[in-house]
Amino acid sequence: MKRFALISIPYLWLLALFLVPFLIVLKISLSDTELAIPPYTPTLDIAQGWAGVREWWAGLDMENFVWLTEDDLYWKAYLSSLKIAIISTVLTLLVGYPIAYGMTRAPDEWRPTLMMLIILPFWTSFLIRVYSWKAILSNEGFLNQFLIGIGLIDEPLVILNTNIAVYIGIVYTYLPFMVLPIYAALERLDESLLEAAEDLGCSRFTAFWLVTFPLSKQGIVAGSFLVFIPAMGEYVIPALLGGSKTLMIGKVLFEEFFANRDWPVASAVAVVLLLILIIPIVLFQRNEEKQREAGK
């Protein structure tokens, strides 16, 4: 009995506030847009019972989804988010891996401090960290002041309000998510394996490439998913650092909902985004479970 209560309280909470809302999104994405409050007509009327369901099924058109394929804006936004998310995941990996590697090579007594320095930005407001780049990347910003000051360029570079600023923003804010899992994987590495590789005639670099890198793969995979999945639906970074040409689906959804008040289309955008993300989310969970098994 007690066990039942223990299971059912969090279970019911999640059902009511996580699963049911999704079903509502799904339902509204199949409804018709209407100029009213709420701005859609529920095409499924459960109160009518079975007849209502049958009527809904007969009249079911995927018009909001058809609309998504007809209007250039949407599929371009999906593709562009995918591109931005992939490129920034690769960039974060390129920046994050050497940091994680350097941390494992640091003297033992430094490690807690280095670890704290990686975690600290993670606790600091995401919004503030994104905002801090605005003053650096703008035309009169510090980066341009610096580059003109040392005589590298004459004209300020236009970085703010372009996709480059979005890449920088994503790499900056998601860096701890990449560094921590890779660090965790590298720290578990048995160093005698490297010594063995070097004894067997590997150069330092080959030893790294053949031993260290493959053994840190799970950390790389976990880190990449932790960057890729949220980056795909990112709203704040393109809204603050990107320009009017930066197309990202999170921004489209937000604006569709708040500016155009088109709920059925916004819901359809959300459903398609979720369908795209289901594969990486499932892969991520598999990877986590594998790691947990290995850790036992």
Next chain:
Amino acid sequence: MRKLSWFNTLTLTLGFAFLYIPMLILILYSFNAGKLVTVWSGFSFKWYGELFQNEAFLSAAWVTLKVAVISSTFATILGTMAAYVMVRAGRFRGRTLFSGMIYAPLVMPEVITGLSLLLLFIAIGLDRGVLTIVLAHTTFSMCYVSVVVSSRLVTFDQSLEEAALDLGCTGFEAFRLVTLPIILPAVISGWLLAFTLSLDDLVIASFTSGPSSTTLPIKIFSAVRLGVTPEINALSTIMIGLVTIGVIGASLTTKRAIAKKQKDEREAI
């Protein structure tokens, strides 16, 4: 003792410079006398003064704090229960769905979570306000809490709990007297994590807040969209300062606790 090679020294220096320089510039320019945040024109506390006179920011800060305290407390209770279920309850019907619902919110894009919760609140006719933000924040942060707590529960020696039960404790007493003290550090870090997530959240709060319940991130975001202002720099500096004190304080406490434990162990031998 190992020494860092020049390559690792370089990557660590550059990496940490990249992480910290933007924040240091932001802090420095909160003390700028001028209105521009890219041109230094003398030291001043002016913007802090302006900030504390800005009613809108103060009331938003109060709403944010209220939401964060309430939602992180509920999230900690529900998340600890969920962790217990995941680690201890064994098999039950719908377990896969349950673990899916625990892990999915961790990676779910915020726009989807926000949109779906808003549509739920509208469907059941709940007016948007502090309550709806609390419900939304509790839901996503309980998942973080349950991940943190369950990683501690996994390494926990279950025979201690069994011993308590054998000695006549009820299930709840065994939890309160044995399990809870041992997993307490994880429960506290879960609470802190939930608290920070709630303080930080912009997207989900934008969907679930009403006109009378604007939170600080919503306020900051609308100010920042228009451009960079020294007042926001001052506010950011205060927030970064509080977080830094918190994180350093927490790590010193754990360090001292570990040192004390090691000393006790040595003395016991």
